[in-house]
Amino acid sequence: MPTHPTAPESLPQYLAEGVPKQDDEDLHALQDWIDDLLEYRQDIAAEDIDASEGESIEAVEESSSGTVVIKKVSCGKDNCKCQSGELHGPYKYVVRRQGNSLNWDYKGPVSE
Numbered sequence: 001m002p003t004h005p006t007a008p009e010s011l012p013q014y015l016a017e018g019v020p021k022q023d024d025e026d027l028h029a030l031q032d033w034i035d036d037l038l039e040y041r042q043d044i045a046a047e048d049i050d051a052s053e054g055e056s057i058e059a060v061e062e063s064s065s066g067t068v069v070i071k072k073v074s075c076g077k078d079n080c081k082c083q084s085g086e087l088h089g090p091y092k093y094v095v096r097r098q099g100n101s102l103n104w105d106y107k108g109p110v111s112e
């Protein structure tokens with residue numbers, strides 16, 4: 001007799017206990033929903049990427065790990081050259097959705 005598959009260890013208990021209780025139809029629906037959620041998190045349109053004050057978006061590219069954004073930034077210091085428009089960077093970020101906001105994961109400087 002096949003053994004019951006174990007849930008991923010990192011899964012919260014309410015999911016590990018709750019998911020196996022669903023019927024086949026709901027499990028398939030859940031599977032589709034998870035696929036949609038993952039796709040949604042990675043699908044960030046260029047217009048969703050807003051440049052804050054003192055920032056300049058140089059490039060937005062799709063990648064398998066998320067949306068890669070290259071931008072130049074201001075450090076906010078009063079006497080810095082960036083205050084007169086000479087921004088720092090460019091720096092690379094991978095942007096993903098987290099709830100209703102965007103999570104900017106800093107990946108380091110980019111050589112021009």
Ligand SMILES: [Zn+2]
Nearest residue numbers: 074075080082
């Ligand atoms: Zn600066």
